[in-house]
Amino acid sequence: MAVSPRRSGVPPSASGRTRHDPLLGAAHVALAAFWGLTATLRRRRPRPGGDRTQTLEIAERRVVARDQDVVALTLVNPQRGELPPWFPGAHIDVHLPSGRVRQYSLNGDPRVRDAYRIAVRRIPTGGGGSTEVHDALVVGSTVTTSGPRNAFPLSVPGFGSPARRFRFLAGGIGITPILPMLHEAERLGVDWSMVYTGRSRDSLPFLDDVLAFGDRVEIRTDDEAGLPTADDLLGACPDGTSVYACGPAAMLTAVRSRLAGRRHVELHFERFAAPPVVDGQPFSACIASTGDVVDVGADETLLAALRRSRVAVPYSCQQGFCGTCRTGVLGGEVDHRDTLLTDPERAAGAMLVCVSRSTERITLDL
Ligand code: FES
Structure with a gap:
């Protein structure tokens, strides 16, 4: 693997902090303003992970826990070119052959510019993503990825x-x-x-x-x-x-x-997974295409209620940062609890059903 002579640099932001940095706050305001001004130029439903979608090849596969349940995969560009840079704490979205999308942290060396490394623990009782990674992603196979993105930057x-x-x-x-x-x-x-x-x-x-x-x-x-x-x-x-x-x-x-x-x-x-619901109230969601109404409990996420009712919604992180579960809202007030959507996107009727909720009946564009 090629290693850049430069060190990996200083991570660019510090979201997730418990205290606010004034400089980062100013940068965030400037970025939000720019994002708002350019909102109409962007697609309303961007692909999760941004535009850096690429097909990568599994170049190496290695068991990295003695209980044999964790495998590390090294992914490279099939043309052996450089990959987008990343900083510690970053992850990529892996689009599995079944259509599942899962996030995996990059755990290699950021200075290695032509390979990413992820590691996945097999969880037989999970949603199927880890099992699919273990069974389907063998050396020489390819997989679509997007990112890297960083929701856990090192400041x-x-x-x-x-x-x-x-x-x-x-x-x-x-x-x-x-x-x-x-x-x-x-x-x-x-x-x-x-x-x-x-x-x-x-x-x-x-x-x-x-x-x-x-x-x-x-x-x-x-x-x-x-x-x-x-x-x-x-x-x-x-x-x-x-x-x-x-x-x-x-x-x-x-x-x-x-x-x-x-x-x-x-x-x-x-x-690792969805945070518990805090200060939730029961509400209901009407599915516009069928007229069905899904009741959501005070300690239940809207995504969980939709899945319980067999309403198909894609999801991945379940924490409000990847955007996979983005859903249109046709009516009702939303209590937005994500860290991804901008105010213009929320005003245009988007919500992330894995974390955001309501206190009344809302109508979903599903
Ligand atoms: S599943 Fe990632 S934002 Fe909802």
Whole structure:
């Protein structure tokens, strides 16, 4: 693989921060204004992942957890050209042969410009995406991808972040966005430490890669030490720490609760799956093409209710950032809870049904 002589550079933004950076805020306002001015020039229903859709070839496939359940795939341009650049925390959308779209973090080296690497844990009881990756994506096969995009960017101290050190927390397959961050922190000379958790050492992907960082990393598995508490995960966590966490919901909830009120500690996190509904109220959605009405419970997402009622809606991230579940709204007020749609897009009647909801009856263009 070709490695750029330049280091990967400084990540461009810091969404997901718990504190606001004034410069980034100004940039966000400018970008939002530009986006609004150009809205009519863009397609109303862009393909998820933007325009950088490309067909990539599986060049290498490697089992990266001792329990055999995690496979790492290296994807290259079949013409062996350079691929779009990315920064730690980025992911690509993988459009599987079945039509499923799934997001996978890029976990290789951003300086390698002619290959991406993703890793996927087989989840037999999941929605079928991971099983399809394991069974269908063999060396030499091709797959359509889009992106990269970054919903979990690393904000580097001195370059958009007032933090002075990193604390990385990874649970199992949550190591995938974190791994490039460790290398970036090393390259930049930023002080950092990490706790890597999971059921057992055999279940931890890339364990040898992580162990190579030595004393900075604590491996803490449930079978040896029990479930970690927030204090186990965060350690001393002095003011000036930026915490980056990716793992199961219980881990993220514990860390978020523990850091509540810590104004001088930044928390950035990425989930595996849909976040729980907070402050939801029951509402209903009318399907315009059939007249059917779907009732949505207070603690249920609209996407879950539609799927329960066998109304077909594409989806992927279930967290309001990929845009796959974008749906037109013909009537009713929407409580937008996503992080993707612009105000003009919302005003034009778009909603992301995986996270956004309502308090009344809405009519969907389905
Ligand atoms: S499924 Fe990704 S935004 Fe809804």
